[in-house]
Amino acid sequence: MSSAATERKINKWRLWGVNKFLEVNTALSPKQERNGEPPTLGLVRSLYHEDEKEATELLQEARSSLKEMDMTWVIFGACEFLNEYPLRTSKENGSVLLKHSDVFRTFGKKASQGTKLYTKAGEAYLRFRKIRDLNTLPMPLFAKDYLPAGWMEYTSYRSSVSQRLESKTGASLPMFDILMFTSFDLFERVNAETIEPTKPIPIVSRTLFELIKRTSYTDYNASEQGWSDSKKLDEMKDEDMRYLIVRLKGGRSPAPEKQWSENLELDSSIIGFLSFMITEEEEENVAYIYEIHISEHFRDCGLGRHLFSLVEHIGRATGMDKTMLTIFTCNTHARRWYDSRVYEVDEISPRPRKLRGGRSIEPEYEILSKRLQEHANKKTKS
Ligand SMILES: CC(C)(COP(=O)(O)OP(=O)(O)OC[C@H]1O[C@@H](n2cnc3c(N)ncnc32)[C@H](O)[C@@H]1OP(=O)(O)O)[C@@H](O)C(=O)NCCC(=O)NCCS
Structure with missing residues (x-):
């Protein structure tokens, strides 16, 4: 909420x-x-x-x-x-x-x-x-107080990763900008245009929406809730949602074969993003990660890890107790990746349901979390 x-x-x-x-x-x-x-x-x-x-x-x-x-x-x-x-x-x-x-x-x-x-x-x-x-803090003040300035660019200095990035971007020093937006920044114009629902969503938010749909549509559709364009858009527009967007530096577009979508109306310089919300969950303050998507050509280059470090830093700096996220159980790749980022099953995550014959039904999704504050740990296991 x-x-x-x-x-x-x-x-x-x-x-x-x-x-x-x-x-x-x-x-x-x-x-x-x-x-x-x-x-x-x-x-x-x-x-x-x-x-x-x-x-x-x-x-x-x-x-x-x-x-x-x-x-x-x-x-x-x-x-x-x-x-x-x-x-x-x-x-x-x-x-x-x-x-x-x-x-x-x-x-x-x-x-x-x-x-x-x-x-x-x-x-x-x-x-x-x-x-x-x-x-409600205006973005420039939020950025000044809670965003580590040096982290808003990304270049991996590990040679193996740099080589991979070079081959993916075709540039000798591949670098990415990380930009932070509120949902208001991204959807303000949509809200003003809701009277005429056929108008296109502004290009950045449309790009993010399509990236989610590309990577998560199948998982949603296999679940009880199914996929709904309008529900996803409503969630994306929540006024407290914040976005960390990865763009090739200078708004450069990757080579056509490295672009994740052939849709020319999308912003091809955007190659991934993370969205999160500062909120409350079961009497604790949390940075809730709603989405993380890196386009397939740019995976395994440390971008996901960098975005997670960034949101965890924001969480610590703003005094949140933990970071949290929800994942479909069938998304085994991301699940292993979250394991590698030291995320554990949260105590509010749904448990397997035991049937009478002894069989158990696994939940469709899990809630994972990582504790950020050493001291605010009334719920930490000893
Ligand atoms: C999950 C995802 C965000 C990971 O992002 P990424 O940029 O490819 O990951 P990184 O390159 O930052 O991974 C860095 C580290 O994780 C390791 N790693 C990568 N994939 C892994 C996996 N599946 N399991 C375990 N470790 C993995 C890398 O070896 C690297 O290790 P290191 O830190 O020791 O060097 C990305 O694969 C993605 O966008 N997937 C599709 C969308 C999706 O499923 N999102 C989750 C919805 S809930």
Whole structure:
């Protein structure tokens, strides 16, 4: 889920929590209730920088999806609100300051349960803010802080690899540029053009899409989910997706027989890429690798390894707990390659399913990961 969608979900339940808490614990005018107006609208400024329209929408959304209510954020919202706005109730002997324990009681939780939920939410909120701040950082600042400048070019100085590269590119010093883009950079024009769906996707994103389709179409099609152009494009367009694109230096095109596609409308100087997202997975912050594809003529030259080193560096520099990826079990070549990059089966990876006769069915895909931070290892096996 993108940071913006996660933030919306958190805010929906935070706001609903404040609203419900005030509804139960403070005097409300019956008129407001009749009109269905949120009683806290005047107070939402503290949470939404005066955006009352968004608050109203969120409250309506929450009301229509109460079955999915996330109590952690409900309690967090009400407690945070109380921290900022001490409120009094004047029910019995004069006015009494409302406390966190009143929040817990309102939502049917014992003090110990409520405190646990509030602490958990506080930790999750800090984790989330870190992700959101990284994902909203303008690209030049992100690059300055987290991209190792010297790594944005690639030339192998190992003579055997250099020779191979020379034969593949026909240049005496084959070099590659690694360029970083956000999905916004790649798809901005598509979004502006969605009114007319027949318009072509801009050339770079179209090239990446075709490269994925070329190497993964068969694996997807053999799986339960199948291949869908539109689903893949939606995933590629996720606003938090980032792309590390390998291009022959200077935008040079490889010799025609080394080009992976005969489609002249594609950018043939692009010979591979990795896409990743800074996100959260099971209460840990991760750099999730979505795609890695090197065109067949340029494999085994260290480019995949270089892209992985780069994303792992970004992961460490941004304080992510680990890098993760998903792979179809049938892709044995890539699976062995990930082994060589020291990726292990993650604890959330689906397990083989045991049938009654003792036979077991292997999952269609696996989730692999590599821990990046020595210390943030509450889940590391000893
Ligand atoms: C998997 C893939 C990204 C690897 O990229 P690459 O650029 O060819 O790999 P590299 O040249 O960087 O490999 C470097 C190292 O891995 C080793 N290696 C290469 N292929 C290997 C394999 N199948 N198994 C084990 N080791 C392998 C190389 O010997 C080299 O070892 P070294 O670091 O000790 O010198 C590439 O093959 C590819 O794009 N495959 C098709 C797309 C795909 O399946 N993507 C994964 C989707 S989940």
